[in-house]
Structure formats: C-alpha cells, structure tokens
Amino acid sequence: MEIWINPACSKCRSAISLLDAEGAEYTVRRYLEDVPSEDEIRQVLDRLGLEPWDITRTQEAAAKELGLKEWARDDSSRDRWITALADHPKLIQRPIITADDGSAVVGRTEDAVRDALARK
Numbered sequence: 248m249e250i251w252i253n254p255a256c257s258k259c260r261s262a263i264s265l266l267d268a269e270g271a272e273y274t275v276r277r278y279l280e281d282v283p284s285e286d287e288i289r290q291v292l293d294r295l296g297l298e299p300w301d302i303t304r305t306q307e308a309a310a311k312e313l314g315l316k317e318w319a320r321d322d323s324s325r326d327r328w329i330t331a332l333a334d335h336p337k338l339i340q341r342p343i344i345t346a347d348d349g350s351a352v353v354g355r356t357e358d359a360v361r362d363a364l365a366r367k
Contacts, residue, residue: 250344250345250354251278252275252341258354259341265361265364273344283336283339285330285333292329295352295353300320300328302343309335310335310338313331340355351363
C-alpha cells in the first residue's frame, strides 16, 4: 500500500493517523517532492477508475492560471489533463491510497481510508 500525501494537508495527516491506528503497512510518497510521471498518473487513474479531471484540484492558483475549468473533459483532452497534473502536482487531489489488491482510493474521508484498508 502506498499513500500520496502533502504533509501540510490535514486530510493527509488524518489518513496517516488512521492507517497507523489500524497497524497498516504502507509507504509514504510526498508527491510534491517525488512527482509522479504521466505514466504513473495514468496507472493511478486506472486503479481509481477515474478521469484526470476527477482528481484535479480546480481551485488551486495553477488551475486558474491554466484555465482548467474551461478545458474539455473528454477522451481527446485526457492527455492534456494528465500532462497538467504531472507538470503541476499540487493540482492532484490528495491523499491517494493505492491498495494491495491493485485498486486505489482518494482517501479524503475516514470511510475511504477504511475502504482502502479492507482491500488487502
């Protein structure tokens, strides 16, 4: 199990606390420092069953500068979104937990983190 976090994020700290309380074995990835490649983002999206716009923080300054709210959300625009996430990792929703069974969840709630824990 791996968790992508921003240590400054309260949701990330809550997820880590719950994983620790449950005795989970996991690896922390500080994704702002260890930026995921476009291929890694594609793999996580596949595991999440989501599209890149589904995990994009559109209220961030970089999103506004890029005009992401106006970008098309379709197959032909998918690569453009993935490139934006790789170039501006702060836009990636957090925390993302990749479960041992090959799936992943966006762990913003206790229920989502528990869901990841159940997927062993």
